[in-house]
Amino acid sequence: xxxxxxxxxxxxxxxxxxxxxxxxxxxxxxxxxxxxxxxxxxxxxxxxxxxxxxxxxxxxxxxxxxxxxxxxxxxxxxxxxxxxxxxxxxxxxxxxxxxxxxxxxxxxxxxxxxxxxxxxxxxxxxxxxxxxxxxxxxxxxxxxxxxxxxxxxxxxxxxxxxxxxxxxxxxxxxxxxxxxxxxxxxxxxxxxxxxxxxxxxxxxxxxxxxxxxxxxxxxxxxxxxxxxxxxxxxxxxxxxxxxxxxxxxxxxxxxxxxxxxxxxxxxxxxxxxxxxxxxxxxxxxxxxxxxxxxxxxxxxxxxxxxxxxxxxxxxxxxxxxxxxxxxxxxxxxxxxxxxxxxxxxxxxxxxxxxxxxxxxxxxxxxxxxxxxxxxxxxxxxxxxxxxxxxxxxxxxxxxxxxxxxxxxxxxxxxxxxxxxxxxxxxxxxxxxxxxxxxxxxxxxxxxxxxxxxxxxxxxxxxxxxxxxxxxxxxxxxxxxxxxxxxxxxxxxxxxxxxxxxxxxxxxxxxxxxxxxxxxxxxxxxxxxxxxxxxxxxxxxxxxxxxxxxxxxxxxxxxxxxxxxxxxxxxxxxxxxxxxxxxxxxxxxxxxxxxxxxxxxxxxxxxxxxxxxxxxxxxxxxxxxxxxxxxxxxxxxxxxxxxxxxxxxxxxxxxxxxxxxxxxxxxxxxxxxxxxxxxxxxxxxxxxxxxxxxxxxxxxxxx
Numbered sequence: 001x002x003x004x005x006x007x008x009x010x011x012x013x014x015x016x017x018x019x020x021x022x023x024x025x026x027x028x029x030x031x032x033x034x035x036x037x038x039x040x041x042x043x044x045x046x047x048x049x050x051x052x053x054x055x056x057x058x059x060x061x062x063x064x065x066x067x068x069x070x071x072x073x074x075x076x077x078x079x080x081x082x083x084x085x086x087x088x089x090x091x092x093x094x095x096x097x098x099x100x101x102x103x104x105x106x107x108x109x110x111x112x113x114x115x116x117x118x119x120x121x122x123x124x125x126x127x128x129x130x131x132x133x134x135x136x137x138x139x140x141x142x143x144x145x146x147x148x149x150x151x152x153x154x155x156x157x158x159x160x161x162x163x164x165x166x167x168x169x170x171x172x173x174x175x176x177x178x179x180x181x182x183x184x185x186x187x188x189x190x191x192x193x194x195x196x197x198x199x200x201x202x203x204x205x206x207x208x209x210x211x212x213x214x215x216x217x218x219x220x221x222x223x224x225x226x227x228x229x230x231x232x233x234x235x236x237x238x239x240x241x242x243x244x245x246x247x248x249x250x251x252x253x254x255x256x257x258x259x260x261x262x263x264x265x266x267x268x269x270x271x272x273x274x275x276x277x278x279x280x281x282x283x284x285x286x287x288x289x290x291x292x293x294x295x296x297x298x299x300x301x302x303x304x305x306x307x308x309x310x311x312x313x314x315x316x317x318x319x320x321x322x323x324x325x326x327x328x329x330x331x332x333x334x335x336x337x338x339x340x341x342x343x344x345x346x347x348x349x350x351x352x353x354x355x356x357x358x359x360x361x362x363x364x365x366x367x368x369x370x371x372x373x374x375x376x377x378x379x380x381x382x383x384x385x386x387x388x389x390x391x392x393x394x395x396x397x398x399x400x401x402x403x404x405x406x407x408x409x410x411x412x413x414x415x416x417x418x419x420x421x422x423x424x425x426x427x428x429x430x431x432x433x434x435x436x437x438x439x440x441x442x443x444x445x446x447x448x449x450x451x452x453x454x455x456x457x458x459x460x461x462x463x464x465x466x467x468x469x470x471x472x473x474x475x476x477x478x479x480x481x482x483x484x485x486x487x488x489x490x491x492x493x494x495x496x497x498x499x500x501x502x503x504x505x506x507x508x509x510x511x512x513x514x515x516x517x518x519x520x521x522x523x524x525x526x527x528x529x530x531x532x533x534x535x536x537x538x539x540x541x542x543x544x545x546x547x548x549x550x551x552x553x554x555x556x557x558x559x560x561x562x563x564x565x566x567x568x569x570x571x572x573x574x575x576x577x578x579x580x581x582x583x584x585x586x587x588x589x590x591x592x593x594x595x596x597x598x599x600x601x602x603x604x605x606x607x608x609x610x611x612x613x614x615x616x617x618x619x620x621x622x623x624x625x626x627x628x629x630x631x632x633x634x635x636x637x638x639x640x641x642x643x644x645x646x647x648x649x650x651x652x653x654x655x656x657x658x659x660x661x662x663x664x665x666x667x668x669x670x671x672x673x674x675x676x677x678x679x680x681x682x683x684x685x686x687x688x689x690x691x692x693x694x695x696x697x698x699x700x701x702x
Contacts, residue, residue: 482535
């Protein structure tokens with residue numbers, strides 16, 4: 001609650017009175033809201049989570065449970081042609097909205113009209129970094145704006161300071177090496193002259209970290225790794241164990257100087273043979289001294305994780321009454337769909353919820369053989385939740401995604417178990433009890449915002465934007481925005497008018513769920529009595545390259561099997577290569593048919609027609625393409641590529657590819673995974689059109 005008071009000081013007396021009520025919304029507070037609206041008061045959304053407490057709560061009630069059905073469009077703005085996976089969380093400072101596109105552009109617009117003030121486009125190499133919230137999809141979730149500066153993190157790990165009024169670049173520094181698989185997808189967190197930055201390496205076999213940088217110069221102050229170095233602590237020497245990504249923004253307690261964050265799974269994520277025990281501090285909530293980076297406390301929320309059950313959503317700070325005593329607390333949820341409430345000073349668990357999503361135990365009573373529930377992309381995703389000081393509820397969007405693994409003639413297949421749908425739930429932070437839960441048809445991944453108008457807003461993957469009654473979960477408003485929602489809404493007030501803003505257009509983990517859209521990229525802003533809501537247009541994002549993969553099934557029936565992965569028909573000069581991504585765990589799974597870094601050579605005589613049957617054994621997305629060079633750029637044209645090679649596919653799915661515009665002539669080429677960063681991780685082999693070859697073959701070396 002303390003961070004509200006600092007916002008009050010900036011808003012003046014009327015704003016202070018409006019923001020001060022944190023126990024309930026009385027008639028006097030409602031009258032003040034009407035008075036502020038009439039006087040043209042501005043109420044900004046200053047940070048990723050609105051306040052430093054990250055509760056995504058706004059003390060604004062012009063839009064409330066009685067009139068939310070009257071919302072219409074105020075303005076819209078396209079992200080750009082062929083842009084999708086729009087996950088930005090805007091901020092509004094002095095009536096100006098700052099947001100990012102998924103190409104790391106920063107835009108400053110009039111928050112009431114959407115009119116562009118300035119745009120900054122950094123030079124970013126999207127083909128080096130690996131992460132991006134789901135395995136290589138370029139993503140940016142916003143900026144930090146404070147003290148007249150805008151702070152941007154790019155996909156290739158640049159930390160950039162901009163002038164807020166003009167977009168002029170002031171300085172830049174490098175947070176991590178993208179060649180190693182690191183990327184940045186979420187905004188930094190500012191406090192006391194420092195910027196706090198996490199890491200998103202998406203199971204690239206790297207150690208997660210949080211680092212502090214000078215907001216004036218960009219120089220590093222300290223760095224804390226979530227997993228010890230090789231041979232230190234609980235990590236056995238030579239084991240290759242790493243992990244503990246810090247995907248989402250950290251949360252600073254300005255009263256105590258404590259920094260809180262959630263961490264991702266250990267690596268390897270599906271093999272715990274070399275990492276027994278609880279693996280601190282992965283799948284955990286962690287607290288550091290923000291000034292020094294020293295560890296204060298941590299709590300493992302999944303122990304031992306073998307199903308990619310990240311605890312990667314951002315925590316929230318709030319005060320809650322526990323057994324008659326007001327306690328300063330931190331709340332945090334994870335993919336299991338459990339929510340924890342901790343003592344902010346000690347990490348003691350004060351409350352723990354039941355499972356909000358579908359849950360099947362892995363062992364013991366209630367377990368079902370072969371079923372993983374929730375699956376690796378179920379429960380609470382990265383989605384930032386909200387907290388209301390009126391209800392004392394934490395509001396969590398989520399999804400039910402369970403599956404079983406079956407072995408078929410085509411390889412490993414993921415079979416959904418039960419319904420894949422979404423839910424929105426409220427947890428009583430004093431007790432951990434689920435106050436209410438509302439089921440919706442599609443996954444809810446983007447995030448939430450709560451207001452003093454007794455409302456909570458959140459969107460789903462089927463293009464619907466909901467307003468829930470904060471008390472009981474009843475859906476009060478349901479708008480078809482036309483595009484999948486993967487970002488959290490915000491709300492703010494300009495010249496006495498309240499707005500609700502939402503980036504729509506998809507989310508980076510959609511390919512993992514088998515979701516095909518609709519995708520695009522539009523900022524949609526709503527207000528009372530606005531224009532008719534028209535669904536945002538979808539865009540044709542293609543597969544990221546000029547040449548696409550094949551949609552038709554490829555058969556090897558009637559062909560001669562040359563070896564395990566090679567088939568041919570000499571009469572018609574036709575070859576089929578079976579290519580399996582992550583066929584084994586060599587090179588941490590970054591391999592084709594078990595080979596990587598040029599140790600395999602797929603050979604074919606010139607003039608032969610070549611098709612590929614591509615499968616993937618890993619939950620981490622992979623793809624396959626034949627390219628002329630390992631130095632990939634946006635202008636690279638593959639000779640062959642699976643559909644959507646930048647996004648890739650996950651375990652059990654099958655894709656087909658054949659020669660694109662023209663088969664290459666004799667020469668040595670490359671078979672690569674085009675999910676960004678996977679080439680640098682070593683997922684490449686040779687593909688040779690050899691005039692001396694008599695037949696297709698797969699040649700390997702140790």
